[in-house]
Amino acid sequence: MRLTILGGGGFRVPLVYRALLDDPAGSVSEVVLHDTDPRRVAVIADVLTRLAQGHPTPVPVRVAKGLDDALAGADFVFSAIRVGGTAGRIRDERIPLAEGVLGQETVGAGGVLYGLRTIPVALHIAERVAALAPGAWVINFTNPAGMVTEAMSQVLGDRVIGICDSPVGLVRRAARAAGADPAAFADGRLGYDYVGLNHLGWLRSLTLEGTELLPGLLADDAALASFEEGRLFGADWLRILGALPNEYLHYYYFRRETLDSVRDTPETRGEFLDQQQGGFFERAAAAGGPDAAYALWERTRLEREQTYMAHSREASGGWQRDSHDLEGGGYDRVALALMHAIVGDSGTRLILNVRNGTTVPQLAPDAIVETVCEVGAHGARPLPCAPLREDQLGLMLQVKAVERAAVEAATFKDRGAALRALALHPLVDSPAVAARILERAADEA
Template sequence: MRLTILGGGGFRVPLVVDAVARSRGRVDIDEIVLHDVDADRLAVVQAVVAEQLAGVPDAPRVHVEIDLRRAVEGAAVVFSAIRVGGTQGRVHDEQVARDLGLLGQETVGPGGLAYALRTVPVVDGVAALVAEAAPQAWVVNFTNPAGLVTEAMRTRLGNRVVGICDTPIGLLRSAARAAGLPEHGVTGDYLGLNHLGWLRSLEHEGVDHLPALLANDADLLKLDEAALYDIAWLRAIRCLPGEYLRYYEQEARPVGRAAQAGSEAGSTEPGRAAYLAEQQGAFFAAGPGVGAAERWRTALAERENTYMADARTREHTDLGRDEQGDRQGGGYHEVAVDLMAALLGGEPAWMILNLANAGVIPTLPDDAVIEVSARVDAHGARPAGVHAPLSLAQLGLVAGVKACEGLAIEAARTGSRELAWRAFAEHPLVRSPDLGRALLEGYLVAEPALREVLVEP
């Protein structure tokens, strides 16, 4: 069977290829096609993958294909992992917001909306082509902002597209370890949006272990997320928020947006995007020569060990765990293999995925994409179990962000600058028509390609 990876020149693609190659017993992918619009990056990734797979028995054949239609034809699964605008676009997404004293992060808040505005027209085209040229294919969306982009792709692909993210399953497994439970075989009630969700139970063999975990200081401090949140707050809300929820909490602090530190709002230090653009730029500039795989592994270790480093304290990260291992264990490449194995009929699975709401959150439209615990098999993925209602505070935040995601999708499809202005201005991390207008104007200046999307004044 063929797996096609769109965005095949992406830095983390070798993780996916390696995971798939080592899982032939679970899912029989014998051909992997890498597609990208950047031929130079594609050549480097191809060299890394070739070195990686040299000693892997019965490894799948990996080749590149520049033509999108030929790349997807005959595919059983299509992974969409594109970055429209490249790493420099990410720098602009973050910096325009930071210059206004707002959160600069590629998926959360203004940066995520800017990223989405230039991405939706491209993924609309991709979805239309896949629907025509490979209607049998399952489409797995990695492209950020994952929930919003998956929702856009559903217009053409319906339930054939599923969005994935590694942070929810990472939270679940971190909680399982902290509670002394096996990482596999534990489930839970997870609900929200991508990068805006909460784990409300931790279930193993019919018992919910979350209340006991929340009551035990020593166990709770073993959580990676304990470095991000006051553990008394975790007990107060009686659930475990995903790591990205910290951005919403910080924006509400009375000291003001401009006082925040690190890679967040108001800082004069280079942001995460600028760091990765420089680091990955140097890696790709070295070309596809011998030793590419070792250079990639070194760059990957640097990337993973600086992930949210501004928020994770030594007190919590030195509790006997290797951060890089935690980041990669249950990472999105492993989630992708689990999902693919289930969709292709090998083994039904419990997962946390980006799927159509279908009544789970009654306030939201049925076709709105949420992030939710789910069951997956050869018939597709669907929300699993009984989901407790969100609290009113959680629901208000989810509804506000989802409304802005819908505005961004419509703005990208109609070219409406007015709708884009509303998306920025009404977002819970902005809540200001003046700042919304400044964001729109800043992104239009920074990203000329966005002016081709938003053509209606």
Template structure:
């Protein structure tokens, strides 16, 4: 595909707090992409208006002609779009906080995409996402649907299985780990190539090639280097040496569940609850600054928010640290960070437009990349993306140390999608039974009852269930 003018992009979930980052990235590459308009849609009209105004301030500050428009409807947003980015949070950040509190109450770590919180998020998100995807299929059948929405692998699989849209799932977790690996080695990221495979939020680096030579063994032997690989002190070094691989940060909620639970209980809160308070304050302050005609102050506030949130990432679960501890705050320009969703989204779009071929870790149908996984199942693997095509790399077989976990989580994802589509409470309980972070039958009824009680988006399980008994 060659560059052309008048390219339209759409962002579903445009009221999200990361929307200004996405706007910055698109504006930065708008001329290269030929992008003229970004249409934002969100059911929360107040939030999306704030994010659109902040986005216009970014465009004005950085220079550019990207037009930011609040769409009247989802159909208006996606009509005739070349790329549709989806980043929705059904129920808002309050639902995340409640999911994590429910998990904690039942004796599980509270986390938005893994454990009981991930189950609840997946169940309530599949249906609305499929509605948006079908709308894209109807109004912009040639568009690429770029899925940010979590749990990204599960949601991408639902879209791929139940619609005909061209979908790709993205997550910044692997690229962030690669960036940190290069930093620990003290070299440019361009000299490092990581051999990676897995599922979204369930992946491992098997080799670290520095100028073509595998240095993973040296890295694993170096305590000081290992200390630099994660946002917080997550994994015991002997655990990493035992695996002989480097897991992404979300494996903490599989390998260190008891520690995560202990720290959340000690803190008396969850990440979701802290972020909910941060977000509420952010939105109120942004609205005040923008209404007063102070966009630069709003941008400064937003930058501080991003640095506070990023600086406190995983601190609570790893050491009972708080997002409100200002000592954790980063001092950097988050818009120009080397990694992040906005960077990966732009790299994907530029590659698909035929502008720059890229090797990126994305969520796509397996097509033989991992031997043990069905071709149609979504995996997270390195892909060569170029000129409207995505080619997964052949990764071979899963390492024995992780094979059972990966296959069990993939079985859970399939069951959870089927439960969400059918409204079957029995299938929802089956999904939790198959899911290693839960993995028992008896707790599933209480978990599901509490999920439905606190989640209006899950009430359809009462009305739509085809179970004879629950």
């Protein structure tokens, strides 16, 4: 089975390749990398070479000559691109901050700007997949994942599935804090109800062999303080919500505190990653060889994970991530589980970004939601869920209106739709601010 990775020079690609090497099923027979930056993809290819050394059944890796070469004959396509690179991310963060609103890669005005820039490229990819590999499954890693998956689904329908590691990381951490055996997640004894949009969802039920664990967890201050989301939101607020929110909801629930922590920051997350990863690729290319590239990559990876969402942690008390927080769900493990479920027609349950159907009746059937799905040879089918509370549904409806307006704007080059996407976002407090952000983004593009 051939796997193509678009954005093959991406920093996290070795995590995916390491998962493939550890896969006892040996599902993938070839990995094809494609990237618009030849230096980056050459460095990552070196890291993969080092990972494969000494492995009894290494997976062959090939760097494609172009997009069409990468897609032809693919069975699965991982789309993990970053249009505009980290320089684009810096602009997405700094432009809103200059107007006094949150700048973040996937949330708020920054997420809209990133989507507007990325969607046209994602649509082109979808069209080339449809032409060259119509039987392939596209697994979308590209952020903003919900928005980009929704755009690609206009071309590929249900054959594009978006993934994120935040929901599964939340489920794992909550289960551990509630005293559940970690193996219960893998063997199916753990049940969970999770629903929302990408980077905007809630874990509303957690059961072990039919016994509900969430109320007891919410009542236990010490248990809540033992994992990332418990510390991030605080026990009192979580009990009021009656659910465990995705970590990115901190930007919505504590917008003032988060904005204060980042407004005057000397370095945004994008600027940190631009320096960190730019330095990694420069040093690895100069050092030459798989061993040096791999050693540099490992050191850089750990630093990246330890500093994840640092501003939100600062706004909620300044705590550090521990080993359980760093485990998370893992894009690599989610993607591999998804591939296995499709190939093996296993009926595995995973939290994915898929077309809504009737899961949330208030949303359009073709709107992308993030929820629990049953996965088999047919793809991912969203499962029915309990009705959403008014506050959850209201936030979902407003952000989905933003996402669909951004897709419309990027598809048809419609400035009015772009302004609507920015102005309607809950984290943008004025249409005038939205207009200035849009104008500055156009000037600095």
